Amino acid sequence: xxxTEALRTRHAVVRELRAHFDEQGFVEVDTPAMVVSPGLEVHxxxxxxxxxxxxxxxxxxxxxxxxxxxxxxxPRIYQLGKAFRRGEVGHLHQxxxxxxxxxxxxxxxxxxxxxxxQLVFRAAxxxxxxxxxxxxxxxxxxRTPIDVTPPWPRLTVREAFARYANVDLDALPPDEDAFFRVxxxxxxxxxxxxxxxxxxxYPAQMASLxxxxxxxxxxxxRFEAYVAGIELCNGFGELVDASEQRSRLxxxxxxxxxxxxxxxxxxxxxxxxxxxxxxxxxxxALGVDRLVMLLSGAKRIQDVVAFDASQV
Amino acid sequence: xxxTSDIKKGLKIQMDGVPFSVVEFQFVKPxxxxxxxxxxxxxxxxxxxxxxxxxxxxxxxxAAVEERQMQYLYREGDMFVxxxxxxxxxxxxxxxxxxxNQYYLLDGTMVDVLFFNDRPIGVTPPNFAELEVVETExxxxxxxxxxxxxxxxxxxxxxxxxxxxxxxxxxxxxxxxTGSYVERVKK
Numbered sequence: 001x002x003x004t005e006a007l008r009t010r011h012a013v014v015r016e017l018r019a020h021f022d023e024q025g026f027v028e029v030d031t032p033a034m035v036v037s038p039g040l041e042v043h044x045x046x047x048x049x050x051x052x053x054x055x056x057x058x059x060x061x062x063x064x065x066x067x068x069x070x071x072x073x074x075p076r077i078y079q080l081g082k083a084f085r086r087g088e089v090g091h092l093h094q095x096x097x098x099x100x101x102x103x104x105x106x107x108x109x110x111x112x113x114x115x116x117x118q119l120v121f122r123a124a125x126x127x128x129x130x131x132x133x134x135x136x137x138x139x140x141x142x143r144t145p146i147d148v149t150p151p152w153p154r155l156t157v158r159e160a161f162a163r164y165a166n167v168d169l170d171a172l173p174p175d176e177d178a179f180f181r182v183x184x185x186x187x188x189x190x191x192x193x194x195x196x197x198x199x200x201x202y203p204a205q206m207a208s209l210x211x212x213x214x215x216x217x218x219x220x221x222r223f224e225a226y227v228a229g230i231e232l233c234n235g236f237g238e239l240v241d242a243s244e245q246r247s248r249l250x251x252x253x254x255x256x257x258x259x260x261x262x263x264x265x266x267x268x269x270x271x272x273x274x275x276x277x278x279x280x281x282x283x284x285a286l287g288v289d290r291l292v293m294l295l296s297g298a299k300r301i302q303d304v305v306a307f308d309a310s311q312v
Numbered sequence: 313x314x315x316t317s318d319i320k321k322g323l324k325i326q327m328d329g330v331p332f333s334v335v336e337f338q339f340v341k342p343x344x345x346x347x348x349x350x351x352x353x354x355x356x357x358x359x360x361x362x363x364x365x366x367x368x369x370x371x372x373x374x375a376a377v378e379e380r381q382m383q384y385l386y387r388e389g390d391m392f393v394x395x396x397x398x399x400x401x402x403x404x405x406x407x408x409x410x411x412x413n414q415y416y417l418l419d420g421t422m423v424d425v426l427f428f429n430d431r432p433i434g435v436t437p438p439n440f441a442e443l444e445v446v447e448t449e450x451x452x453x454x455x456x457x458x459x460x461x462x463x464x465x466x467x468x469x470x471x472x473x474x475x476x477x478x479x480x481x482x483x484x485x486x487x488x489x490t491g492s493y494v495e496r497v498k499k
Contacts, residue, residue: 043346087368088347090339177367180345185365188342208344224343234343 001311006304009127009296014080014288016123017100026076026102031065033058033082037267040252041208045086045262047095057264058084061285062101063209064270067238071278075105080288091300092230095309098288107282108214108237109221113198116225116233116284117150120196120291124148127295134297136228144194146228146294155191156201156219164190169203179203191226199224209245210236225286227294235284242274314372316349324356324375331356331375331428340365356426356433359411379424379436384417392417394425394435403432410434415470416441416488437488442497443467444483451477461493 018028038046038057049056059065061083069077083099104111124131137143161167165186172178191197200223204212207220214221214237221237239245249266256263292304302308314325323334332353341347347368354361356377366372382394382403390407392414403425407414409432416437417423424436448464461473464484472486474493485494 041344043341043344088339088341090341093339093341177346180342181348181365181367183342183345184340184348184350206344231343 001308002303002305006292006296006298007306010292010304012127013123013292013295016126017080017119017288020119020122021076021078021102024076026078027074029066029069029074029077029079030081031062031069031079033084035059035064035267037064037265037270038084039063040249040256040264040266042252042255042259042261046264047084047086048262058096060085061099063283063285064267066101066103066283067278067281068270068273070103070105070281071273071276075279075281076103078102083285089309091302092290094289094301094305097301097305099285100288101283101285103238103281103283105279105281108280109200109210109223109235109282112235112237112282112284113152113154113200113223113225114150116198116235116286117148117152117196119286120148120225120227120232121150123291123295133227133294136294136297136299146192147195148227152196152198152225154198154200157199157203158201160187160191160197160199176206179206188226188231189229192228192230196225196227196232199226207239207248208236209239209248211239211241213237230290230294231287232290232294233284233286235282238278238281238283240274240278240280242271245274246271314374316366316368316370316372318372319349319351319366324377325353325372326375327373331377331433335361341368356428375428377426377428377433379426381422382425384419384421384423384435386419387414387417392435394423394432405432405435412491413437413488415466415468415491416443416486417468418443439488440494441486441488442483443470443486445474445478445480448474448478448480451479 034049034056039060044060046057046060049058062079066077066079079101082096084096086095088095121131124133131147131149133146133148135143135145158169161169165182167182201213201216201219202222204218204220207222210220210222213219224234225232289301289304293301298304319334319337321334325332333356334351335354336352338350340350348365350365352361352363383397385393385395391404392410393402393404395402413435425432426434443466445464446467449462460476462476464472464474464478466472472493483497485497487494
């Protein structure tokens with residue numbers, strides 16, 4: 001349960017996030033929550049909305065519609081809103097949570113990482129009175145404060161697996177579960193200790209909606225920021241090639257079917273927008289609730305939202 | 313059969329023929345990755361705690377355990393003897409299996425005895441026990457603050473941190489789940 005103090009902190013954080021983008025000429029947008037395709041990510045499940053003339057879903061991220069706006073001539077956009085993911089409940093998960101998503105035309109993941117550093121740095125100065133976040137750690141483990149002064153250390157996925165798990169990425173079995181098991185059991189807990197970590201160069205087969213890395217064909221132009229072992233955001237140099245995007249979405253549809261996951265349609269209007277052309281862009285999605293947790297020292301996401309799912 | 317969405321504290325599962333109880337659990341999921349439940353499991357035979365991560369949806373076998381309410385009768389050497397007050401059946405548990413719960417056993421105490429495949433493997437005492445102080449330093453006159461504590465030894469051998477005003481011979485309510493002082497019992 002959140003305190004009124006936590007909600008005041010949350011407001012202060014949100015104000016800083018908006019100010020960062022407003023000062024740089026970004027346009028705040030508000031795209032539909034009810035959509036035709038909620039996103040085809042194999043590991044995300046959506047809520048279905050009944051009662052309308054056509055089936056709709058609550059989106060798992062506003063990505064498709066925001067990219068359509070990039071194509072309509074808005075080169076810098078951000079959105080602060082809810083994303084919805086079925087079956088995700090835990091101390092870092094709520095089935096509806098607040099996401100900050102932004103896009104910058106002419107950018108790749110490098111600019112997105114610098115945006116992220118500046119955003120967190122700015123919010124920390126406003127809320128923590130300086131660039132150092134409250135110490136956190138598992139009981140029994142060393143607890144260190146986290147200095148978020150830019151630039152943050154960067155580590156490739158390959159380096160992180162070798163350093164923290166002694167695992168060679170190429171020697172892993174090809175199934176994703178092996179990858180994620182090593183990631184959550186041995187790598188994630190070590191990331192972002194003392195300083196945030198920018199984890200870069202995800203394997204190309206985990207590109208999702210990212211382009212292939214301009215410097216390394218084995219990797220996606222994708223990164224995540226970790227603070228105190230907590231995943232804070234996921235950013236891309238965006239894939240803007242319509243036919244490559246279509247074949248990836250079709251592959252996701254097939255994988256979902258093989259795994260017995262609910263089938264969702266492909267968003268044809270999103271693909272049409274890519275066919276018409278959208279600029280090369282960087283995009284990032286950041287969990288606002290988790291950022292508030294990190295800035296306030298809260299232990300659970302439930303401590304920083306006005307009402308968590310169990311209190312509705 | 314359970315799956316990972318049934319996991320909660322105290323859930324008893326079985327792996328390779330060994331019963332475990334869930335001590336802690338956490339839902340973990342990289343944003344774009346598959347979901348897992350990270351657990352700490354207590355081996356009910358040895359008391360050892362291990363960490364295990366289950367993939368979401370993975371099936372878990374319920375442990376073949378059952379609890380029966382029984383009365384604590386007496387201790388003989390390192391064996392503790394309990395009786396079913398309905399059938400008068402008696403069972404014995406070793407000190408190793410009783411572990412710290414021995415400090416909450418007074419003659420006649422009703423406890424839950426845990427059986428695995430019909431073999432007794434542990435006991436759960438009531439949440440609170442009333443025990444007498446047999447040894448503690450004299451308190452300071454007039455000091456009723458509970459901010460500072462001192463050690464006290466109870467009749468069963470348990471050591472508890474108690475407020476300074478507690479005196480030898482007094483009876484205290486102890487939380488058996490944490491081993492901590494709750495309050496004085498007026499007799």
